[in-house]
Amino acid sequence: MLYDALLTEEEKALRDEVRKFVRDEVPADLLRAMDRDEIKFPYDFIAKLAQHGLRGIRFPKKWGGRELPWTAEVVAEEEVGVLGVALGCAFVMTSIVGEALNVFGTDEQKERYLRPIITGTKIPEEALTEPRGGSDFFGATTRAVADGDSFILNGQKRFVVGAEAADFFTVYCSTDPQAPPHQRISMFIVEKGPGIKI
Ligand SMILES: Cc1cc2nc3c(=O)[nH]c(=O)nc-3n(C[C@H](O)[C@H](O)[C@H](O)COP(=O)(O)OP(=O)(O)OC[C@H]3O[C@@H](n4cnc5c(N)ncnc54)[C@H](O)[C@@H]3O)c2cc1C
Missing domain, CATH: 2.40.110.10 (Butyryl-CoA Dehydrogenase, subunit A, domain 2)
Structure with missing residues (x-):
């Protein structure tokens, strides 16, 4: 748990933004519907994350991200984490896959894979x-x-x-x-x- 005293004003604002997103934009029944196998993959959740600019928190603005530090992303992960492991995994996958693309990928690979995962048009695993x-x-x-x-x-x-x-x-x-x-x-x-x- 990241304590308030350790957070910058920008990170506190992001935490509040993500908390509001989790409360207002994600149906309370989504995880249960996934448990019941009524929803196989949370496409709507991914699309909403992308609409709210939450898919590429620490990636360069050039590729559609917010260019914030790791600590900001962890703050967001803590907030999304209350939704459970399945949605938490869906949230962090952009970061897990995107890190290698961002650090080692060519511009062509970033255009083809990094930008679309940030805009939510491609699903990476x-x-x-x-x-x-x-x-x-x-x-x-x-x-x-x-x-x-x-x-x-x-x-x-x-x-x-x-x-x-x-x-x-x-x-x-x-x-x-x-x-x-x-x-x-x-x-x-x-x-x-x-x-x-x-
Ligand atoms: C929620 C979740 C999501 C995941 N998503 C993905 C995913 O998307 N893609 C993917 O590829 N993987 C995914 N994984 C798998 C995850 O990466 C592996 O579970 C993890 O790497 C551990 O491997 P393992 O489960 O095979 O355990 P093992 O490697 O078999 O380890 C079993 C146990 O032995 C211990 N152990 C292992 N080696 C040693 C050692 N040398 N000395 C002492 N103890 C040791 C471990 O600590 C553990 O307690 C996910 C796992 C979880 C829980």
Whole structure:
């Protein structure tokens, strides 16, 4: 819990804004409807977050974000967190997937993937965990093997929240199992399509 004394005025204003959003814009029954399987994926929630500029809190304004610090995003996450884990996951996924795109992506990739996840027109999901486990990040066994100008990916992931709704995934794969752990894996952007079974 971030205490008031630690927050800037801007962060306090964001907290109040997100608290109001959660109270006024999100139906109280949404989580229960998801539990009852009446709603498979909270598209309306994502659309509303985007309308209110809450999908890219710490990403550059150039790509549609607000360019606020991490601490501001955590403040927003605490407020959205009262809605439960499912909606909390839907909220943080922009950040989890967007971080790599923002730090390592080319401008073309940012235009194609980062901007649309901030504007809510594409749904991103993260495929890290495998049936063998998730804590051992660098031990990913999903393989990516170079094949000319392409890579061929083979493997299995699990606990990929919102996978059915994803337009694309960031997939962590081993490109060189013999390399030192931190050089072993790479992240691929994989659009949903033939060859992916969910
Ligand atoms: C709400 C939620 C949403 C998630 N969403 C996603 C998602 O969208 N995409 C995705 O890829 N994954 C997702 N995950 C999965 C998450 O990343 C994994 O659960 C996490 O990485 C841990 O992996 P695991 O569950 O396989 O546990 P394991 O890695 O099998 O660990 C099991 C237990 O062993 C302990 N342990 C592991 N290694 C060691 C060690 N070396 N020494 C001592 N103890 C150890 C762990 O602390 C844990 O208690 C989600 C998980 C949750 C809870």
